[in-house]
Amino acid sequence: MVDYDIAIVGGSLAGREAALKAVRQRAKVALVEPLLRHDLIQLQGIGEISNFVRKVNDLTRFGVCTPTDGEYQVSLDKALLWGSAVAANVREQLSPAFLAAQGVDVIVGSGCFQAAPDLSFVVNNRKLSARNFLLATGSHPAVPEIEGLHQAGFLTLTNVWQVLGSSTPPKSWVILGGTPQSVEMAQALARLGYEVTFIVNSPCIISPLDPEIARLLQAQLEVEGIRVYTQTTVTQIRLIEDKKWLQAGNIAIETDEILVAIAEKPFIESLNLAAVGVKYNSRHLLVNKKLQTTNHRIYACGDAIGGYNLPNIANYEARIAIKNALLFPRYEINYQAIPWGILTQPMLAQVGLTQRQAENLYGNEILVLRQYFKTLASAQLTDETTGICKIIVRRNGEILGAALLGSQARELINIIALAIVEKIKIDKLANLSPVYSSFSEIVEQTASEWKKQRLESRKSQDFWDSVFHFLRSR
Incomplete structure (x- = not known):
């Protein structure tokens, strides 16, 4: 007899959503969470901060008097504090304490799969057995292989907040992008008064976008002072007299800071997936249309299976995975009618x-x-x-x-x-x-x-x- 109907290896909002959906169907649920990650939840608010800055700057258009210096100033510290408060409210709605009160067995710690004698997940020296498992681990930034990048230093979306909140944040930024979050960040930084250069390898600033719409969005970014380079590869980076120099195609770009936001890769390295027959590559787990991995008792959802870090898509995948894992695997994923969006202006x-x-x-x-x-x-x-x-x-x-x-x-x-x-x-x-x-x-x-x-x-x-x-x- 197994301990649970489903054991969810979490670390993401999609994992918590999945646990709540399962327990509300009267299933017996375990949720394994590592140390909590709050940064990407907070990042969802960067586009709203950007839009707020624009609205403040537009006040004079409607006859609102400005201060004596002629323009309003938005405090970055207070904007980040507002974003943190919103993130805290979102987290509270799906907090471990709330899930535990709903009947989820929340286990904090890191663990790994074990194949023998039966498929199980071991965490804190405790062996969890379940009819099925769900991987909703979330992801962390992928770092490109660029000569000199590590020596020069760089930021990712997980640690950019600490630098922005410092007393002397960098004045000029190069963003290696191509994701919704990188575009949002580029516009937000530009509207907060920073000099921004945005570089992508692909023809469009975001690959899945309709090219016509992508060109219009790129034009908007350029109107706001952002230098955008598409189909451009950064081949090397050098640190020269406290400045970072990037060789991007035939162009040399000087900047104070580099933000790497090209893609995400799943938190799966320590899960011992090979031992239980789960295949994956450097970017995502391999799943079928029912969201089963190559071990059909282990399902996966969210950015662990590829794609962008978009909450509504991850939650849709979590719903399909829970339906299949709890009863019979008959539901197939269909992205045709799932919308997605970017918080640009x-x-x-x-x-x-x-x-x-x-x-x-x-x-x-x-x-x-x-x-x-x-x-x-x-x-x-x-x-x-x-x-x-x-x-x-x-x-x-x-x-x-x-x-x-x-x-x-x-x-x-x-x-x-x-x-x-x-x-x-x-x-x-x-x-x-x-x-x-x-x-x-x-x-x-x-x-x-x-x-x-x-x-x-x-x-x-x-x-x-x-x-x-x-x-x-x-």
């Missing part, structure tokens, strides 16, 4: 296929619908006219994907995501009557472009010409 959000992906699958059968935020009264009233809504559909009205860059994008994308998962066609969204004036009007206006494009096609024109000719001749 303007906000960015995306769901489903990009235009390029849709064209590869369906060719000329797709239509691209666009509408711009500048047409909205709400956008004009709030001076947030920069933005675009782009929806990819098939000619029959099936919604394949969407991307938004603009105010409230993270809220608006959920409407389109719901339409995708419920197989609601684009004409239904065109029939919405949103409250006036609201940003949700952009969804209705973009959806209405579908009818216009269909009417503009030659076959449609011939059909309606015939209809009206018949009616006139009666």
Whole structure:
């Protein structure tokens, strides 16, 4: 007889969410947590800090008097304190004490798997046996192999807060990026008055983004003074007279500090996974569509299985994994209708296929619908006219994907995501009557472009010409 229905090896919010979901289904649950990591929870607030700075700087546009020096100053110390308070509130909602009160057996400590005599997880000299296990360990920064990087010194998203909160933070930054968090950090630092250079290897600042939307976001970053280099590889770094020099392609860049935020890799090195038949590579665990690892009694979710550190995706994976682990493994992961977003200004959000992906699958059968935020009264009233809504559909009205860059994008994308998962066609969204004036009007206006494009096609024109000719001749 096993001790638990499921034992979760945690260290991430997704692990705690999974434990809560399992215990609420009346399962017997163990949650193994190492020393708590708070930094990435706090990082979720950096985009909000950035947006707040922009709003403060925009006060003069609405006639608010400024101090005698002509501009407002935002205290970084107080901004970081606010972010820490928000992170503390989030942690408290899923704290070990709260989970224990719900019936989860919370065990603090590090451990590893053991295969014989039976599959188990050993922590604090205690052997945990369970019907199934879930790995939700979270991740830590991956560090690229660049000549001179370690000698020159660098920061990651896990320790950047200590430096920013110091009395003399660096004035100039180079961010080696390509993740949502690195883009958020770049914009936040620029808005707090720092000089920022952003470097990525890929053609887009974030690889999964629709290229058109990525270019618009890059343009926004450049307008705010951020130097952006795409398709650029840093080959070496040198420390010269207290300055760090990077060789990026054919360009030499001088900076005070380097922030490495290129990717994450899972916390799995000490778990003895090879002994229990779990395969993995340097970036993630290998799982099937049911989120089972190569040992089918061990499931995994969150950034431990690859992808970006995005809480809503990790929680979705945790739900699928818990359903499969507690009963029968019949649910499969499907990212088609799972939205994701970046807390930039303007906000960015995306769901489903990009235009390029849709064209590869369906060719000329797709239509691209666009509408711009500048047409909205709400956008004009709030001076947030920069933005675009782009929806990819098939000619029959099936919604394949969407991307938004603009105010409230993270809220608006959920409407389109719901339409995708419920197989609601684009004409239904065109029939919405949103409250006036609201940003949700952009969804209705973009959806209405579908009818216009269909009417503009030659076959449609011939059909309606015939209809009206018949009616006139009666």
